[in-house]
Amino acid sequence: MRAQPKASHFIDGAYVEDTGGAVMDVVYAATGEVIARVHEATPALIDRALASAARAQRDWARLMPVERGRILQRAAAIIRARNRELSELETLDTGKPLQETLVADATSGADALEYFGGMAATVTGETIPLGRDLVYTIREPLGVCVGIGAWNYPTQIACWKAAPALAFGNAMVFKPSEVTPLCALKVAEILHEAGLPAGLFNVVQGRGAVGGALVSDARVAKVSLTGSVPTGRKVYAAAADGVRHVTMELGGKSPLIIFEDADLEDAIGGAMLGNFYSAGQVCSNGTRVFVQRGIKERFLKRLKARTEAITLGEPMDEATQMGPLVSAAQMEKVLSLIDTGKAEGARLVTGGLRLNGPGFYIQPTVFADVTDTMTIAREEIFGPVMAVLEFDSEDEVIARANDTEFGLSAGVFTRDLTRAHRVIGQLQAGTCWINAYNLSPVEAPFGGSKMSGVGRENSRAAVEHYTQIKSVYL
Ligand code: NAD
Numbered sequence: 001m002r003a004q005p006k007a008s009h010f011i012d013g014a015y016v017e018d019t020g021g022a023v024m025d026v027v028y029a030a031t032g033e034v035i036a037r038v039h040e041a042t043p044a045l046i047d048r049a050l051a052s053a054a055r056a057q058r059d060w061a062r063l064m065p066v067e068r069g070r071i072l073q074r075a076a077a078i079i080r081a082r083n084r085e086l087s088e089l090e091t092l093d094t095g096k097p098l099q100e101t102l103v104a105d106a107t108s109g110a111d112a113l114e115y116f117g118g119m120a121a122t123v124t125g126e127t128i129p130l131g132r133d134l135v136y137t138i139r140e141p142l143g144v145c146v147g148i149g150a151w152n153y154p155t156q157i158a159c160w161k162a163a164p165a166l167a168f169g170n171a172m173v174f175k176p177s178e179v180t181p182l183c184a185l186k187v188a189e190i191l192h193e194a195g196l197p198a199g200l201f202n203v204v205q206g207r208g209a210v211g212g213a214l215v216s217d218a219r220v221a222k223v224s225l226t227g228s229v230p231t232g233r234k235v236y237a238a239a240a241d242g243v244r245h246v247t248m249e250l251g252g253k254s255p256l257i258i259f260e261d262a263d264l265e266d267a268i269g270g271a272m273l274g275n276f277y278s279a280g281q282v283c284s285n286g287t288r289v290f291v292q293r294g295i296k297e298r299f300l301k302r303l304k305a306r307t308e309a310i311t312l313g314e315p316m317d318e319a320t321q322m323g324p325l326v327s328a329a330q331m332e333k334v335l336s337l338i339d340t341g342k343a344e345g346a347r348l349v350t351g352g353l354r355l356n357g358p359g360f361y362i363q364p365t366v367f368a369d370v371t372d373t374m375t376i377a378r379e380e381i382f383g384p385v386m387a388v389l390e391f392d393s394e395d396e397v398i399a400r401a402n403d404t405e406f407g408l409s410a411g412v413f414t415r416d417l418t419r420a421h422r423v424i425g426q427l428q429a430g431t432c433w434i435n436a437y438n439l440s441p442v443e444a445p446f447g448g449s450k451m452s453g454v455g456r457e458n459s460r461a462a463v464e465h466y467t468q469i470k471s472v473y474l
Pocket of ligand 1 (some may be wrong): 282
C-alpha cells in the first residue's frame with residue numbers, strides 16, 4: 001500500500017500500533033484504491049495519549065516561551081524543506097490536486113508554526129495600579145487541549161490547532177478525520193524531529209466515538225473542533241458538561257455578492273475560487289452567489305465558458321486544476337443535492353454529472369435561477385456546486401444574505417469601496433472579503449458567527465483561545 005504510515009498513532013513521542021482497534025481503510029479518491037490501513041484508538045491508547053500530554057505539559061509550560069517558539073519555527077523550516085513530499089501525501093489523503101497542495105497545505109501549516117513560534121515570547125500580562133496596591137496578570141496555558149479535524153485540510157487543520165496550543169504552553173491530543181488520517185502523523189513526526197518533547201503533540205485515530213471519548217475526559221481543558229454544525233453541537237454540549245473551553249470551526253453557506261459595477265472577470269474568478277477550489281470542499285466557500293440583475297446574463301455566459309475550461313484529472317498531475325471529492329459517500333451526497341436542485345426548479349447552466357471511471361469526480365456545476373428557499377441555497381453541499389441568485393437592491397441583498405443560520409464568511413465585489421464597507425458592515429459573518437475570496441493568511445482571524453462557530457483561529461485572537469488569565473492582587 002503506497003501510503004501506509006509506520007503505525008496508526010503517534011503517542012508520547014513515537015509511532016504506536018494497537019491492532020485491537022477497528023480497521024479504517026484510507027482510500028485514494030482519484031482511483032478508489034486502498035492506500036493505507038490504520039486502526040482506531042482503543043480506550044487504553046486514548047488514555048495513554050491523554051496521560052502523556054498531561055505529564056509533558058507541566059514542564060513545557062515552565063519553559064521559556066522563546067524556547068518553545070524556536071522549536072515550532074524549526075518545525076516550520078522542516079515542513080517547507082519537505083513541502084513536495086508532504087503535498088504528495090496531502091493529495092493522496094484527500095484527492096486534492098497537487099497544483100493546490102503544493103501551495104496551500106503544508107505551506108499554510110508552516111506559516112502557522114512560524115507565526116505562533118514568533119509570537120510565543122510576546123504574550124504578556126498587564127499591571128493594573130490600585131493606589132498603593134497593584135494587580136498584575138499572567139497569561140497561562142490552559143493545559144491539555146484536544147483538536148479534532150475535518151477531512152478537507154488535514155495538514156493545515158492539525159497545524160492551525162497545534163501551533164497556538166503549543167506556542168502558549170499547552171499540550172495537544174489531535175484526532176484527524178477518519179477519512180484523512182495520514183497527514184497529522186507527519187506533522188507529529190516533524191514536530192518531534194524539530195525538538196518537541198515527547199507527549200506534547202499526540203495523534204490518535206478514530207471515528208466520532210474516539211472524538212467523543214477525548215472531549216469528555218476530565219484531563220482535557222479545551223476542545224477545538226473543525227467540522228460540521230451537527231457534530232459541533234454534540235462536541236460543544238459534551239465540552240460544556242466539563243465546563244471546557246471551546247473553539248468551534250463549523251460549516252457555512254456563505255454569500256458572495258456581486259454588484260453591477262464589479263470588474264466582471266475578477267468577480268467570476270472569485271466566484272470560481274470560492275466554489276471549485278478543493279472541488280468545493282472548503283467551509284468558507286461563497287456558495288450563494290448573488291449577482292445584480294443587470295449583469296446576470298453576461299456573468300453566467302462568461303462563468304459557463306470559464307467553468308467548462310477547468311481541467312479535471314489525476315490529482316498528481318500538476319496540470320490538473322480540479323480533483324475528485326474526498327470519498328464515495330461525499331460524492332453521493334453531492335450528486336443527490338444536485339438532483340434536488342434540478343427537482344426544485346433551479347436551471348443547470350453547466351456540469352451536474354459524475355465522471356465515468358473509478359474516482360469520485362463530479363463536474364464543476366453551476367445552477368442559475370436559484371431562489372432563497374431552495375435546498376441548494378440553504379444546505380451546505382461541500383462539493384463543486386455554485387448557486388447563482390439574482391438581486392436588485394443593496395438592502396434586499398443584505399437581508400437575503402443574512403437569512404441563514406450560518407455566519408462563517410461573506411464576500412462583496414464592487415468598484416465602489418464605500419458601498420463595499422457599508423455592505424460588509426451589515427453582513428453577519430466572521431470572515432469577509434472585498435474584491436477577493438477565500439484568502440486566509442495566518443495573520444488574519446478566521447472563524448464564524450451564528451451557527452458557524454465560536455472563537456477564532458490564527459492571528460493574535462488565538463491567544464484568547466489557548467491561554468487563560470491569572471489575576472494577582474499584590
Ligand atoms: P464532521 O462533522 O463529520 O467531522 C468532523 C470531525 O469530528 C471528524 O474528525 C469526526 O470523526 C469528528 N466527530 C464526529 N462526531 C463526533 C463526536 N460525537 N464527538 C467528537 N468528534 C466527533 O465533518 P467533516 O465531514 O469531516 O468535514 C466537513 C465539515 O467541516 C463541513 O461542514 C465544513 O464546513 C466543516 N469545516 C469547517 C471549517 C472551518 O474552519 N470553519 C474548516 C473545514 C471544514
